[in-house]
Amino acid sequence: MLQLLQRLPADVQGELFVSKSSALSVSYANSEFEDIKNTSSYSATLRVIKDGRMALASSSKPQDDESLVDNALAIVRFGNEVNHGFPAAAPRSDVPLVDPRVREVDLQTMVDITEDLVAAVVNYDSRIKVMAGVTREEQRVELANSSGFFGSYDKTGWHYYLGGQLVQGDDMLWLYEVVTGCDLRNNYGALKAEVIDRFERAKTIVPFKAGTYPVIFAPNQVGYLLEPFLASLNGKAIMRDISPWKGKRGQKLLDERITIVDDGTLPYCASSVPFDREGVPTRRNTLIEQGVVRQEILDLESGDALGMDSTGNGTLTGPHPHHAILNPGTESVIATLKHLERGLIIYDTMGAWAGNPFSGNVSGTISLGLLIEKGEVVGRIKDCMFSINSFKHFRDHLIALSCETKENGTSTYPYVTLDDVVISTQ
Amino acid sequence: MKQLLRKALGLAVGKVDYCEIRFEESQILNIRFQGKGLDRINKDVLYGGNVRALSQGGWGFCSFNDLADLEWALAAACEQARFAGSRKQEASRLAPVPVVEDEVRPVYTLDPRAVSVDEKVRILTHYNDLIIGYHEAIAASHITYIEKVTDLHFANSEGTYIRQEKLDIGASLGATARRGGITVQQFVGRGSSIGFDCILGVDDDIRKACQLAVESLDAPQVQAGVYTTICDPAMAGLFVHEAFGHLSEADDIYKNPELAKAMTLGRRLGGDILTIYDTGEYASGRGHLVYDDEGVATERTYLIKNGILVGRLHSRETAAVMGEKPTGSARAINYQFPPICRMRSTCIAPGTSTFEDMIKDVKLGVYAVGALGGETNGEMFTFVASHGYMIRDGKLAELVRDVQLMGNVFTTLANIDMVGNDPKPDDSAGGCGKGGQSPLATGAVSPHIRIQNVIIGGAK
Numbered sequence: 001m002l003q004l005l006q007r008l009p010a011d012v013q014g015e016l017f018v019s020k021s022s023a024l025s026v027s028y029a030n031s032e033f034e035d036i037k038n039t040s041s042y043s044a045t046l047r048v049i050k051d052g053r054m055a056l057a058s059s060s061k062p063q064d065d066e067s068l069v070d071n072a073l074a075i076v077r078f079g080n081e082v083n084h085g086f087p088a089a090a091p092r093s094d095v096p097l098v099d100p101r102v103r104e105v106d107l108q109t110m111v112d113i114t115e116d117l118v119a120a121v122v123n124y125d126s127r128i129k130v131m132a133g134v135t136r137e138e139q140r141v142e143l144a145n146s147s148g149f150f151g152s153y154d155k156t157g158w159h160y161y162l163g164g165q166l167v168q169g170d171d172m173l174w175l176y177e178v179v180t181g182c183d184l185r186n187n188y189g190a191l192k193a194e195v196i197d198r199f200e201r202a203k204t205i206v207p208f209k210a211g212t213y214p215v216i217f218a219p220n221q222v223g224y225l226l227e228p229f230l231a232s233l234n235g236k237a238i239m240r241d242i243s244p245w246k247g248k249r250g251q252k253l254l255d256e257r258i259t260i261v262d263d264g265t266l267p268y269c270a271s272s273v274p275f276d277r278e279g280v281p282t283r284r285n286t287l288i289e290q291g292v293v294r295q296e297i298l299d300l301e302s303g304d305a306l307g308m309d310s311t312g313n314g315t316l317t318g319p320h321p322h323h324a325i326l327n328p329g330t331e332s333v334i335a336t337l338k339h340l341e342r343g344l345i346i347y348d349t350m351g352a353w354a355g356n357p358f359s360g361n362v363s364g365t366i367s368l369g370l371l372i373e374k375g376e377v378v379g380r381i382k383d384c385m386f387s388i389n390s391f392k393h394f395r396d397h398l399i400a401l402s403c404e405t406k407e408n409g410t411s412t413y414p415y416v417t418l419d420d421v422v423i424s425t426q
Numbered sequence: 427m428k429q430l431l432r433k434a435l436g437l438a439v440g441k442v443d444y445c446e447i448r449f450e451e452s453q454i455l456n457i458r459f460q461g462k463g464l465d466r467i468n469k470d471v472l473y474g475g476n477v478r479a480l481s482q483g484g485w486g487f488c489s490f491n492d493l494a495d496l497e498w499a500l501a502a503a504c505e506q507a508r509f510a511g512s513r514k515q516e517a518s519r520l521a522p523v524p525v526v527e528d529e530v531r532p533v534y535t536l537d538p539r540a541v542s543v544d545e546k547v548r549i550l551t552h553y554n555d556l557i558i559g560y561h562e563a564i565a566a567s568h569i570t571y572i573e574k575v576t577d578l579h580f581a582n583s584e585g586t587y588i589r590q591e592k593l594d595i596g597a598s599l600g601a602t603a604r605r606g607g608i609t610v611q612q613f614v615g616r617g618s619s620i621g622f623d624c625i626l627g628v629d630d631d632i633r634k635a636c637q638l639a640v641e642s643l644d645a646p647q648v649q650a651g652v653y654t655t656i657c658d659p660a661m662a663g664l665f666v667h668e669a670f671g672h673l674s675e676a677d678d679i680y681k682n683p684e685l686a687k688a689m690t691l692g693r694r695l696g697g698d699i700l701t702i703y704d705t706g707e708y709a710s711g712r713g714h715l716v717y718d719d720e721g722v723a724t725e726r727t728y729l730i731k732n733g734i735l736v737g738r739l740h741s742r743e744t745a746a747v748m749g750e751k752p753t754g755s756a757r758a759i760n761y762q763f764p765p766i767c768r769m770r771s772t773c774i775a776p777g778t779s780t781f782e783d784m785i786k787d788v789k790l791g792v793y794a795v796g797a798l799g800g801e802t803n804g805e806m807f808t809f810v811a812s813h814g815y816m817i818r819d820g821k822l823a824e825l826v827r828d829v830q831l832m833g834n835v836f837t838t839l840a841n842i843d844m845v846g847n848d849p850k851p852d853d854s855a856g857g858c859g860k861g862g863q864s865p866l867a868t869g870a871v872s873p874h875i876r877i878q879n880v881i882i883g884g885a886k
Contacts, residue, residue: 030681033513035485036506039762041474042491056466061451061473062492071469078457078547080464107509129682165804167684170836172805210650212886240461240566244607317466350801351808355828358609361647363883365801365808365832383806385832385883387650391607422886424650424832426879 004046004065005146012073013049015086015145017277018042023157026110027133028118031164036107045316048072049086055079056316084304086145092274092281093265095153099183102136102156110134113188117162120192121199128199130164131176141273149279156182157270162195166203173202173380175348175368180409183268198347198368206371206379208425214343214399215386215421216333216372219406222326222413224352224362228390229260231357233287233295235302235311236318244358244391245293253391254291255398257329261286262297264312264322270409271323278314282322285311291395297321321410328414329401336400336417338375344423345370345377346386360391366423384425393418427589431581434477434496438583441504442481442511443518446582447496448719449475450761452574455538457546459554459569464547472576474761477503480518484510489762521745521752523722525584530716531591533709535621538573538595546571549625553632557601560636563643568600568611570855571625586721593618594712594867596855597625599632603639610827612639612812613796615660615854617869619714624853641825642813648826648884654791654817655831655880656784659850661794661811663870665877666702667772667858668800669807669835674704674729674737675755675767675860676744678804685804686748689735696733696839701775703728704739706754711869712853713771715754720765724754730839739767759863766861771869777845784844784876791817792882794829797852808832830883838877846873 008014022040045058046068055078057071117132137157144150163176175198179185217225231237232245245253264282266272275281278300285295296306299314313319337345344366352364366384370377388397402415431447438445452472458465476489477500486506488499511518538546550569557567576592600613612635618624657665672678679685706715706724715724720742728737739755740748744767756765785793796812814829815822833841849871857865 032681033484033510035487035764036510037487037764038502038506039487039489040491040495041489041762056468057470058468059471059473060491061471064471064473067471071471075467075469075543078464078467078543080466107506111513127684129685165682165685167682167688170688170805170834172685172688172803174803236460240602242565242602242604242609244604244609348803350803350806351799351810351830351832354799354801354808354810355830356609356611358604359647359828361828361884363828363830365806367803367806383832383834383837383881385650385808385830385881387830387883387885422650422883424652424881424883426652426881 002144004069005144007069008048008146011050013085013146015047017045018142019139021137021139023135023137024107025133025135026114028114029131031118031122031130044068046072048076049082050076052081053077053079054082082301084300086147087149087279087300088147089149090281092151093283095265095272095274096267097153097155097182097272099156099268101184102158103138105136110136113160117188117192121162121164121195124196125166125199128164128166132162133160135159143275143279145279151275151279153274158184162191166199171205175199178408180270181268182270201370201377202368202380204379205382208371208381208384210423210425212420212422214340214417214419216337216343216345216415216417218345218347218415219413220408221346221349222416223411224349224364225388225390225416226260226324226326228357228360228362229288230297230321230324233297234319235296235298235306238296239302239305242358248293250292252292254288254394256290257398257401258288258291258394259286259327260288261325262321262323263325266323269323276312276314277316278310280310280312280314282312324411326401326413328403328405330403331400333402333404333415336402337372340372340375343372344381345372360389361387362390363387384423387422387424388418393420427579428581428587431579432587434500435581435583437497437500438479438504442479442507444480444520444583445504446478446580447475448761449579450576452576455573457550457571459550459567461566462558472760476761478764479503479507481507482511483514483516483518486510487764519746520742523742523752526586526588526721529589532593532620536623538593538622539575541622553599553628556629556632557636560601560633561640563603563605563640564601564636565604566602568598568602570598572596572855580721582721588717588721590716593620595622595624596712596867598855599628601636601639603643605643608643610639610642612642615852617712617853617855618710619712620710638813642827645825645827647828648792648814648882650882650884650886652879652881654788654876654878656791656793656817656874656876658795658874659848659872660797660852661809662774662872662875663852664797664800664809666774666872667769667868667870668802668809669833669838670702670729671704671769671772672802673804673835674739676738676740676748677767679738680744680747689738691735693735694733695730695735695836696842698732699777699845700730700733700839700842702730702773703775704769704772706770708771708869708871711771711851712867713769713869715770718754718756718765719758720756722752722754722756724770727753727755739769741765741767757866759866763863766863768860768866769858769868771871773871774845774873774875776847776849776873779844779846781846781874784846784874785817786820788817788820792829793817793822794831806832806834828884832881832883841878842875843878844876846875849873
């Protein structure tokens with residue numbers, strides 16, 4: 001790596017990122033063995049700064065140093081203006097990211113695990129066309145720059161999923177759950193139980209009328225609701241003057257039960273890294289504390305533009321959170337559900353990622369939502385949409401945060417119950 | 427390369443039922459403006475290949491970056507296929523297709539490699555200046571230009587060898603307006619498989635987008651409800667992609683008898699006015715293909731003809747299992763993935779209605795304009811418009827924002843009661859996602875359509 005950086009002209013600063021990874025995966029689809037995939041991937045990315053401008057070149061071709069350097073130097077005069085350089089070495093987070101047990105799992109074991117997952121759902125209801133899979137990964141990352149930074153880390157990955165589709169006439173019920181991490185997570189029983197329970201509760205379709213209702217959003221849906229906050233705290237959005245939260249640090253904008261943290265240092269978490277893509281050590285940042293805006297999400301460029309230090313959130317496309325955490329509440333989701341006279345619990349949506357996050361408006365089609373009446377789940381609703389404004393609902397309409405949380409690799413969220421959610425349907 | 431791939435394939439003879447190799451080298455240029463100036467420029471090389479092998483109905487797949495690893499990858503893919511096949515113990519089934527030896531390249535209207543980076547940056551800077559300088563309420567621009575030129579080799583154990591040069595250009599030119607706590611965005615999209623000229627002469631469209639962004643600051647959020655909805659060609663294109671195109675991809679159907687029953691050919695899904703096809707033949711669109719990633723020649727595939735379901739999008743395997751013919755629809759985003767059933771350019775055939783015909787008897791409705799994105803789970807779909815207008819008493823009324831539509835594919839197709847006579851292509855940056863493969867270059871050609879009883883989310 002250092003040799004390549006040494007080939008750069010004296011007036012050019014450089015940063016080289018090299019990633020080598022391999023993955024072995026087994027997948028089942030339609031309740032049948034589908035395939036085995038073995039992928040190996042190599043990429044080298046060179047960023048250069050010359051005369052205050054930055055450009056980037058990458059290649060997945062091994063031993064392609066010459067074209068990497070030529071391509072970067074050929075376009076750097078058009079590059080974006082930057083006032084910062086690449087950071088020198090700094091103490092970095094010591095994050096455990098390798099589980100040797102992952103490396104030892106052989107293909108036969110992966111097939112056995114997948115077959116067991118599939119069999120559990122098929123035995124529950126053979127009409128369900130089951131999909132399941134297991135992936136084992138290894139990655140080696142090296143980062144060096146001409147300011148003297150050199151860092152590397154290894155990471156293992158272990159991911160499995162289970163779901164399926166139950167088609168009855170024109171009704172298509174489709175659901176799945178994923179478990180992901182760096183360590184050998186093996187609570188397959190919990191995954192099987194969760195998926196089967198979800199199918200069981202969703203089998204009965206019940207009529208439903210449009211209106212405003214209290215809604216419990218499952219942890220895997222909460223990220224869509226929080227996106228307006230994370231987008232508004234993004235240093236690049238603030239720098240570009242499109243964030244509605246520009247200059248709002250220190251102001252209480254949300255319910256005091258809302259505390260959001262970003263943490264890139266969680267042990268064996270799929271999104272953890274010891275340093276970000278720019279070589280800045282990762283850390284735990286409190287973004288919102290008891291409803292008060294505390295911290296922007298920054299990389300080198302946006303930090304420099306806003307007169308602050310990077311928060312260790314640099315990527316090649318601007319600052320991004322590593323692992324967002326919404327602090328839990330004190331009541332179980334079951335207790336909250338028991339208190340609802342009439343409401344919904346939403347496990348899956350479509351299109352809630354779309355739209356303009358800075359407006360705060362979040363809408364989505366409810367692809368798996370269950371109706372609650374008198375504290376009990378009575379069946380699945382169909383052909384409905386939900387709409388909220390996150391800025392308003394997390395300020396004025398928060399009913400509860402559950403004490404249970406769920407981690408999905410890039411976030412850890414509780415169940416969130418909001419009142420006054422608009423539900424549209426025929 | 428041909429000899430190298432064929433020599434390697436010789437090592438698979440007798441070991442597996444079928445084997446194929448894809449190898450690509452792509453040159454990518456990406457230029458992005460955000461705010462007042464250029465935000466990022468990069469040149470990338472995507473280089474690598476894969477081997478896919480089939481034995482007793484089981485697939486093995488192995489990707490690699492170094493050609494020196496080709497024989498290792500072939501041995502690994504064959505071993506995995508045999509392992510997978512030993513679990514399935516079925517006959518390997520691939521629909522027969524002609525053995526082809528061919529080299530193809532686009533008929534360029536303007537080869538982007540003939541345009542210097544200086545000139546590309548100059549043109550995009552002009553657009554950026556146009557956006558930033560349009561109005562004081564425009565807070566930022568978003569311009570993305572991605573150009574990918576691919577040299578793709580494909581060879582299989584049946585004797586086919588195809589070398590294809592492919593171009594994919596996608597551009598999105600957008601404006602963000604902000605006033606107080608309100609932020610709105612509008613975009614202009616362009617894309618092509620044959621020339622850089624697709625992004626020339628966009629000034630007027632950019633000005634319109636900027637004007638819309640500024641006006642949208644004062645527009646209310648649409649009221650949630652059920653409306654008669656007219657979709658402009660971009661929204662109709664997104665609708666046909668999300669609502670129906672994905673359901674036509676045979677890899678979700680071929681081993682799911684209940685789903686196959688719901689999608690039985692001959693079933694009536696819409697009125698006589700509705701004809702939908704998917705094609706690789708639309709020459710300038712981002713979905714243009716000569717051969718798919720299994721070496722099958724592309725075609726125009728009718729999916730619905732006069733309201734009747736008549737076809738679906740196949741790989742060789744799904745076609746064989748369902749007893750139908752391959753359609754040249756097996757596609758992969760790059761060498762790291764196996765091909766799966768995907769759309770190309772999905773089209774609604776033009777009807778006879780004018781826009782005036784569609785709107786004149788709508789008491790209260792929504793005109794949904796511009797496509798931001800969508801998603802489907804097979805039966806239900808959702809898609810988001812860049813903006814909309816209320817329709818009141820047969821006339822366009824106030825501008826509204828945050829227009830998101832949803833529906834059930836079966837009822838919505840049946841609820842299309844008018845198809846316009848004004849088809850228009852829609853190609854933009856971005857693409858389609860499925861099975862972890864995103865973004866795949868796809869396109870759409872559609873006229874205006876009118877749909878009854880569409881659910882729209884929004885304010886109460």
